[in-house]
Amino acid sequence: MTTEACDMTRTSSPPHCVVDEDYYWDLVKFSAEDHIFRVPKHRFMSDSETFATTYGLDHAHGSEDEFTAEDPFLNAVSLDVTAHELRTFLKAIYPKQLQGELMLTANEWLAVLKLSTKWLFNGFREMAIEKLSPLTGMDSIEKVRIGKEFCVEPWLLSGYRELVNRDASITVDEAGKLGWKSAFRLCGLREDWKIPGRRDRVAKAIPANLDIEIEMRFQDKFGAIREAQCLYMTVDDKAEVERKRQAEEKEARDVAEREEREEKLDAEREAERRRIELAAEEERQRVDELAKELDERRQLLQTLSDAKPVPVxxxxxxxxxxxxxxxxxxxxxxxxxxxxxxxxxxxxxxxxHSAGVI
Structure with a gap:
């Protein structure tokens, strides 16, 4: 084999390399409207199982370098959101700044809240709710709307409370946004709450509490929100629920074992009490028999001592x-x-006879 052939053999062999487990990221391509985005896949895989399953991110979507002018959307995952919403959401999950607090406007946080609620990125949903609270500068109708839309109970309650307490009446335009049924409920609650003596007899038996009154009038709204909360549990929330569940199960087992031990001890005490009572009863019977026998002998002796000799x-x-x-x-x-x-x-x-005498 010539030297040239040996050189060709060496250059044709791929160099040895190790793919790093942490920093060799898979990229994924998304399309929203007419925009294409390409970002690391790991956040979309780890932060929402629902998103990864729904959009099939556990399957290959082509090469990360694959891009052709003929079909730029090749292997892109199409998302039914606006490009602005997706871009804002990517700002939250892949921020460019490495230090400091993530700075987004209220509208941008609303976009993050919308997509995180839609795709069940519950950690980012919680972050958006925290950043937006207490909705400073937002009017009551908007609080009610986003409270219902994104299942945030404190915002819904706050919006209803402000509508009941304010002096201005609910307008026709506001009633249309609230929904006519909800608007009628609020008008009735405003009258009952503001006009003395209008609360019904059942309500009068309960100390005045506007929040309770609101929850009673809108049980369907608050009930739906509370039922949906299990969908929005974060990893920490689930861990806490699991910890509480295990603690409750352990406590239940401990209580059951303690009750079982107490029942066993009670049974043993009852058996011992019955044994002692039985032994005491037998002892009483034996003492009674001995006393009876002793009394009979005493009477016999008394009879004999009292008897007179027969004269001859x-x-x-x-x-x-x-x-x-x-x-x-x-x-x-x-x-x-x-x-x-x-x-x-x-x-x-x-x-x-003397000895020797016959």
């Missing part, structure tokens, strides 16, 4: 033989003694 009549002594009297006195023996007894007595009285 004088005439009975006349029929007792004299020899029996002497036997009793020990002065003579009874003629009834057996022959064997007499022989035994004679043996005792006769002297022993």
């Amino acid at each position: 009549p004088e005439s009975a002594n006349e029929h007792i033989p004299e020899w029996l009297t002497r036997v009793v006195d020990g002065t003579t023996r009874s003629p009834l003694r057996s022959r064997q007894e007499e022989e035994e007595a004679e043996d005792k009285e006769s002297p022993p």
